[in-house]
Amino acid sequence: MTQHASPPRDNTDKVPSVGQPPSWRGLLARADVRTLSLLGVLAALVLTGGITKPDEFLDTRNLQLVLTQASVIGVVTVGMTFVITSGGIDLSVGAIVALASVWATTVATQDYGFAGVLFTAVIVGVGCGLVNGLLIAYGGMVPFIATLAMLASARGLALQITDGKTQIVTIPGILDLGERDAYVLGIPPLVMVFAVVTIIGWLILNRTTFGRRTVAVGGNAEAARLAGIDVRRQRLYLYLLSGLCCGIAAFLLIILSGSGQNTNGNLYELDAIAAAIIGGTLLSGGRGTITGSVLGVLIFTTITNIFALNNLQSDVQQIAKGAIIVAAVLVQRRTASVS
Amino acid sequence: MAPEPPLLSMSGITKSFPGVRALDGVDLDVQAGEVHCLLGQNGAGKSTLIKVLAGAHQPDTGTIRWRGDAVTLRSPIAAMRLGIATIYQELDLVEHLSVAENVHLGHEPTAAGFVVRGKAAKASTAALLKRLGHPEIDPGRLVGELSAAQQQIVSMARALSHDVRLIVMDEPSAALDPDEVDNLFRIVGDLTADGVAVVYISHRLEEIRRIGDRVTVLKDGRAVAGGLPAKSTPTRDVVALMTGRNVEYVFPERPVSAPEAAPVLEVQGLARDGEFEPLDLVLRPGEIVGLAGLVGSGRSEILETIYGARKPSAGQVRVDGRALRPGSVRAAVRAGLGLAPEERKAQALLMLESVTRNVSVSSMSRFSRGGWIDRGAELGAARAATRELSLRPDNPAVPIRTLSGGNQQKAVLARWLLRGCRVLLLDEPTRGVDVGARAELYAVIRRLADEGLAVLLVSSEVPEVLGLADRVLVLREGRVVHTAPARELDEHRVLDLVMEGSPTS
Numbered sequence: 001m002t003q004h005a006s007p008p009r010d011n012t013d014k015v016p017s018v019g020q021p022p023s024w025r026g027l028l029a030r031a032d033v034r035t036l037s038l039l040g041v042l043a044a045l046v047l048t049g050g051i052t053k054p055d056e057f058l059d060t061r062n063l064q065l066v067l068t069q070a071s072v073i074g075v076v077t078v079g080m081t082f083v084i085t086s087g088g089i090d091l092s093v094g095a096i097v098a099l100a101s102v103w104a105t106t107v108a109t110q111d112y113g114f115a116g117v118l119f120t121a122v123i124v125g126v127g128c129g130l131v132n133g134l135l136i137a138y139g140g141m142v143p144f145i146a147t148l149a150m151l152a153s154a155r156g157l158a159l160q161i162t163d164g165k166t167q168i169v170t171i172p173g174i175l176d177l178g179e180r181d182a183y184v185l186g187i188p189p190l191v192m193v194f195a196v197v198t199i200i201g202w203l204i205l206n207r208t209t210f211g212r213r214t215v216a217v218g219g220n221a222e223a224a225r226l227a228g229i230d231v232r233r234q235r236l237y238l239y240l241l242s243g244l245c246c247g248i249a250a251f252l253l254i255i256l257s258g259s260g261q262n263t264n265g266n267l268y269e270l271d272a273i274a275a276a277i278i279g280g281t282l283l284s285g286g287r288g289t290i291t292g293s294v295l296g297v298l299i300f301t302t303i304t305n306i307f308a309l310n311n312l313q314s315d316v317q318q319i320a321k322g323a324i325i326v327a328a329v330l331v332q333r334r335t336a337s338v339s
Numbered sequence: 340m341a342p343e344p345p346l347l348s349m350s351g352i353t354k355s356f357p358g359v360r361a362l363d364g365v366d367l368d369v370q371a372g373e374v375h376c377l378l379g380q381n382g383a384g385k386s387t388l389i390k391v392l393a394g395a396h397q398p399d400t401g402t403i404r405w406r407g408d409a410v411t412l413r414s415p416i417a418a419m420r421l422g423i424a425t426i427y428q429e430l431d432l433v434e435h436l437s438v439a440e441n442v443h444l445g446h447e448p449t450a451a452g453f454v455v456r457g458k459a460a461k462a463s464t465a466a467l468l469k470r471l472g473h474p475e476i477d478p479g480r481l482v483g484e485l486s487a488a489q490q491q492i493v494s495m496a497r498a499l500s501h502d503v504r505l506i507v508m509d510e511p512s513a514a515l516d517p518d519e520v521d522n523l524f525r526i527v528g529d530l531t532a533d534g535v536a537v538v539y540i541s542h543r544l545e546e547i548r549r550i551g552d553r554v555t556v557l558k559d560g561r562a563v564a565g566g567l568p569a570k571s572t573p574t575r576d577v578v579a580l581m582t583g584r585n586v587e588y589v590f591p592e593r594p595v596s597a598p599e600a601a602p603v604l605e606v607q608g609l610a611r612d613g614e615f616e617p618l619d620l621v622l623r624p625g626e627i628v629g630l631a632g633l634v635g636s637g638r639s640e641i642l643e644t645i646y647g648a649r650k651p652s653a654g655q656v657r658v659d660g661r662a663l664r665p666g667s668v669r670a671a672v673r674a675g676l677g678l679a680p681e682e683r684k685a686q687a688l689l690m691l692e693s694v695t696r697n698v699s700v701s702s703m704s705r706f707s708r709g710g711w712i713d714r715g716a717e718l719g720a721a722r723a724a725t726r727e728l729s730l731r732p733d734n735p736a737v738p739i740r741t742l743s744g745g746n747q748q749k750a751v752l753a754r755w756l757l758r759g760c761r762v763l764l765l766d767e768p769t770r771g772v773d774v775g776a777r778a779e780l781y782a783v784i785r786r787l788a789d790e791g792l793a794v795l796l797v798s799s800e801v802p803e804v805l806g807l808a809d810r811v812l813v814l815r816e817g818r819v820v821h822t823a824p825a826r827e828l829d830e831h832r833v834l835d836l837v838m839e840g841s842p843t844s
Contacts, residue, residue, distance in 0.1 A: 207711060207714075208712060212696065212703055215692070216692075216696075219691050220688065223685070225668060226646070226648060226668060226678055226686055227701045228669055228673075
């Protein structure tokens with residue numbers, strides 16, 4: 001996930017490495033501690049589910065459902081992780097998902113078939129991201145305000161398009177992707193999309209100049225600027241990326257629900273931010289982890305599922321989520337001060 | 340006269356920060372009704388001393404007596420209760436509050452626990468402003484709308500709103516026009532006539548002569564002279580006290596002959612309104628040119644404008660004869676400029692990252708194809724660059740924050756070395772670097788120049804500029820007042836120039 005700084009051959013160096021307390025092994029170990037603790041939480045949750053509802057929770061269909069639900073918010077969270085890593089925030093993701101999903105499912109759009117719906121969802125997402133990015137990077141607006149404005153306008157536009165009605169998808173090619181027949185080796189197509197987005201996101205963040213610039217801008221924007229990085233262009237790209245992820249997520253949601261609604265993606269912004277934060281991405285920027293974010297999403301989705309299976313109402317779920325966020329941040333602060 | 344104890348008496352004050360002994364047994368006596376000037380070079384300990392006096396820092400050892408009684412200044416509020424007010428150089432006003440609200444901040448007139456927005460506060464503020472000679476400032480206006488000079492008046496009004504016996508002024512004239520300085524001096528005169536003591540910090544000797552009664556000179560955290568008569572002590576003596584040093588630096592040998600290659604950097608008429616006047620400068624490969632001047636003389640502003648981080652109001656910068664796009668860091672970096680900024684942590688380093696990533700950040704395209712980073716090549720190049728500068732520890736995978744100041748600076752240099760930069764702009768390269776590590780850094784800088792880099796060096800430590808540079812430009816208030824080969828200058832002469840603008844003898 002984060003800094004596997006060097007391949008082993010570079011560390012079997014003949015030069016005596018004198019006094020290097022936090023060696024790369026230490027770093028690796030620390031990075032792993034963070035991931036391992038998240039995996040531990042997830043394992044504990046699975047165990048809880050398995051004990052309280054052994055038949056229902058561990059049922060293949062239920063696990064497929066959990067992963068499918070995680071996919072939509074997961075794709076959004078990957079984009080959000082980039083934005084937060086750069087020191088920004090995107091409050092408009094849920095609204096963009098809603099707008100993209102209804103724009104892509106109007107009768108007019110559906111006339112263009114599968115490709116028309118997919119294309120529209122992605123373009124609407126990227127378009128909203130472009131507006132966010134321009135306002136923030138070149139208009140000098142604070143990300144919180146710019147994306148809050150986008151949240152309000154995109155939701156309003158989504159309502160205007162649908163007039164509050166659910167838009168049913170009639171294209172068989174799209175609906176089929178949600179059916180069991182489309183599963184490959186028991187894996188739903190949505191989950192595969194999530195996996196692909198995750199892997200690409202991880203590679204971009206950890207292996208490319210784009211990822212490095214993102215981290216540099218978030219860690220110290222002034223230093224990045226004086227080092228010759230085009231900070232504004234980087235910021236623009238990041239909100240574009242977040243918008244793109246929203247567009248993809250909207251398409252997944254269309255497959256999942258067979259419809260487009262203006263209420264889609266409600267509070268996704270909070271779920272995505274929460275998942276990124278408990279995953280270990282710093283809200284102040286400069287450190288981001290895709291692995292952590294995905295684990296965060298899985299943890300939240302699993303909790304929701306276990307609570308639902310145990311007939312606990314959503315109010316209890318919300319309280320539990322809040323407690324987890326607080327606990328995660330407190331734990332992080334301790335590890336941060338130790339390091 | 341009866342042997343009355345001094346208003347304030349500090350003795351044996353020491354204060355250490357990690358790696359630095361900022362104050363090393365300082366004594367300071369201040370009498371009621373006098374203007375006591377504090378003089379010293381940057382880093383001599385003036386700021387630390389006044390922060391101790393303001394209750395913002397706790398001294399490690401030493402005693403503070405107030406009217407003869409030993410006191411502990413546990414917090415700024417404790418100091419304020421005694422009657423000690425401090426006006427800092429960076430004004431600490433809240434821009435979105437009104438003048439009256441700022442003046443009464445922290446001791447708002449209250450009724451039953453509620454802040455009274457009211458006439459009383461405005462009236463008392465208006466009275467204070469009148470006393471300060473600025474009745475035109477409306478107490479109801481927002482502080483953010485005022486000029487710098489007016490804000491300073493507000494700051495002073497705030498100090499006077501307490502029952503103040505001692506006012507510390509940290510370079511109060513730095514942001515003022517000459518007629519505003521006159522008003523400031525009149526205020527200081529009124530205050531002292533009322534028996535208030537003023538501790539006055541300034542770099543400008545002529546001001547100290549005008550209003551000062553006594554002078555205490557600080558150097559390397561010690562008071563090297565206390566209570567000298569401000570008006571009659573010869574400038575020579577004051578300068579000698581400020582400069583005579585305990586630490587001798589070792590500077591590398593200069594090349595025998597001056598470089599004759601074609602200039603790599605040409606600065607023509609470069610200026611920024613209100614910061615520095617049109618500047619001409621030519622830099623050849625292999626040459627180190629130093630800019631000497633005090634804080635506020637425009638040194639850092641010049642470097643940052645050459646680098647494109649600030650947009651010039653006139654003039655241009657040429658590299659190899661080609662003009663750079665003004666105000667573009669990227670253009671400067673592409674043309675081969677590199678900056679090691681003054682505030683290393685805030686402006687240069689990615690503190691959460693490894694040395695490797697800090698070094699490679701400006702040349703990522705060299706290790707990447709289609710945006711894909713070859714991390715083996717990156718690490719190898721970072722290792723080569725940091726080894727070339729003998730950066731310790733010899734492991735670029737460690738986090739940069741674990742490095743000492745000197746090694747962090749080397750990492751910044753390595754960044755530009757790796758980029759293949761041809762002109763290095765160094766702003767206070769040894770700030771926060773241990774004395775012992777400085778000589779090594781000097782050697783590194785000289786070697787880079789010998790290998791063909793052109794170096795423009797800014798430092799407030801005059802010996803550093805004189806010892807390292809080939810040629811020196813002396814700056815005073817945004818203007819070059821003297822240019823000479825470093826061998827032809829000495830520290831006294833440079834200090835005369837930066838403080839008085841003309842040589843005194």
